[in-house]
Amino acid sequence: MADSDLFTPYRMSKFDLSHRIVLAPMTRCRALGGIPRPAMAEYYAQRSTPGGFLISEGTMISDTAAGFPHVPGIYNEEQVRAWKKVVDSVHAKGSIIFCQLWHVGRASHQVYQPGGAAPLSSTNEPISQRWRILMPDGSHAIYPKPIALNHSEIQDMVEHYRRSAINAIRAGFDGIEIHGAHGYLIDQFLKDGINDRTDEYGGSIGNRCKFVLQVVKAVAMAIGPDRVGVRISPAIDHLDAMDSDPPKLGLAVIERLNQLQLELGSKLAYLHVTQPRYVAYGQTEAGRLGSEDEEAQLMRTWRRAYQGTFICSGGFTRELGMKAIADGDADLVSYGRLFIANPDLVLRFKINAPLNKYSRKTFYTQDPVVGYTDYPFLDGRKQKLPSNL
Numbered sequence: 001m002a003d004s005d006l007f008t009p010y011r012m013s014k015f016d017l018s019h020r021i022v023l024a025p026m027t028r029c030r031a032l033g034g035i036p037r038p039a040m041a042e043y044y045a046q047r048s049t050p051g052g053f054l055i056s057e058g059t060m061i062s063d064t065a066a067g068f069p070h071v072p073g074i075y076n077e078e079q080v081r082a083w084k085k086v087v088d089s090v091h092a093k094g095s096i097i098f099c100q101l102w103h104v105g106r107a108s109h110q111v112y113q114p115g116g117a118a119p120l121s122s123t124n125e126p127i128s129q130r131w132r133i134l135m136p137d138g139s140h141a142i143y144p145k146p147i148a149l150n151h152s153e154i155q156d157m158v159e160h161y162r163r164s165a166i167n168a169i170r171a172g173f174d175g176i177e178i179h180g181a182h183g184y185l186i187d188q189f190l191k192d193g194i195n196d197r198t199d200e201y202g203g204s205i206g207n208r209c210k211f212v213l214q215v216v217k218a219v220a221m222a223i224g225p226d227r228v229g230v231r232i233s234p235a236i237d238h239l240d241a242m243d244s245d246p247p248k249l250g251l252a253v254i255e256r257l258n259q260l261q262l263e264l265g266s267k268l269a270y271l272h273v274t275q276p277r278y279v280a281y282g283q284t285e286a287g288r289l290g291s292e293d294e295e296a297q298l299m300r301t302w303r304r305a306y307q308g309t310f311i312c313s314g315g316f317t318r319e320l321g322m323k324a325i326a327d328g329d330a331d332l333v334s335y336g337r338l339f340i341a342n343p344d345l346v347l348r349f350k351i352n353a354p355l356n357k358y359s360r361k362t363f364y365t366q367d368p369v370v371g372y373t374d375y376p377f378l379d380g381r382k383q384k385l386p387s388n389l
């Protein structure tokens with residue numbers, strides 16, 4: 001591995017990637033009423049390269065899944081048809097794209113719920129007032145009290161993931177990523193700082209892992225393990241997602257995924273882990289793990305434990321990405337904010353060109369152009385990628 005860098009080709013399950021730079025999943029709130037629109041086809045196509053790998057923004061698995069304005073869904077036919085156009089535009093540029101399946105759980109509000117109901121979670125306890133939810137009118141509100149899912153509602157939720165995965169494949173996606181990170185529904189089951197259940201989904205670490213494992217298994221059996229990625233963030237406390245022992249929790253999930261891969265007779269596509277230095281929202285999400293060295297060591301431990309493709313995310317620059325690949329600390333590196341502002345990030349990294357700066361103000365607005373498809377390419381919009389990318 002020592003002579004590998006971000007531009008060394010890589011085989012991820014059945015997919016031949018020409019480089020290691022991945023578009024991280026990013027909510028952009030441009031899908032009016034939950035339906036992907038043409039600007040999204042342009043946005044994703046702009047960030048596509050031959051043999052590149054993109055992960056879509058978090059995409060709702062049901063009508064109870066949203067916690068941001070205008071996020072896309074993949075649970076009805078109109079959404080599937082609209083996504084198909086986005087996926088086709090990415091495939092036309094030669095990239096591979098997975099759909100990130102998302103349920104926010106208690107990180108929602110009555111305004112985003114059918115009939116103004118309370119959001120659903122592993123618990124009846126709300127997210128603390130340290131955090132605020134973005135409302136449809138751009139204001140911020142406190143998170144309301146959720147309702148804990150009962151046993152049969154948990155099985156329904158697994159079914160929503162399964163059906164959404166099938167829909168994603170019908171829309172032409174090459175695979176799906178299960179969003180088990182950042183304090184959303186699956187993380188609300190994993191973390192002992194949130195999960196206060198006394199049934200078989202709470203208490204022991206094995207019980208807390210049960211929901212994510214059921215989801216992964218159901219989805220993998222429906223569309224094939226090699227089309228399924230899983231994202232976790234055991235050491236990130238975003239939205240109060242704290243755990244008393246993040247290293248152990250990470251290893252527990254990883255050991256179970258390894259075991260599931262043996263059971264299914266095939267590896268999953270990848271495991272995607274967010275590094276504790278993740279600061280996407282402007283606050284420090286440093287977890288409680290101390291220094292950068294300790295954080296890197298933690299990621300290394302998980303990387304070595306997982307038997308399959310490992311993607312890192314969170315605060316990576318070109319140099320840090322090069323180093324992570326060269327040191328064998330990751331197979332692929334996903335980039336978020338740098339990719340928002342630099343549609344041709346792959347080319348810029350290749351030739352070590354200067355980068356555009358991102359504007360946080362337009363991360364979650366609805367304009368189909370401003371802060372979305374209007375970030376400049378290096379040399380005008382017709383910039384061609386070198387043929388060896």
Ligand SMILES: Cc1cc2nc3c(=O)[nH]c(=O)nc-3n(C[C@H](O)[C@H](O)[C@H](O)COP(=O)(O)O)c2cc1C
Binds near residue numbers: 025057231313314
């Ligand atoms: C605007 C924005 C939206 C995001 N939305 C999602 C999302 O929908 N799903 C997800 O798993 N992570 C999401 N993230 C986290 C990113 O995938 C990524 O891990 C994070 O930005 C750290 O990487 P970076 O330092 O390269 O930006 C989001 C980040 C940003 C900045």
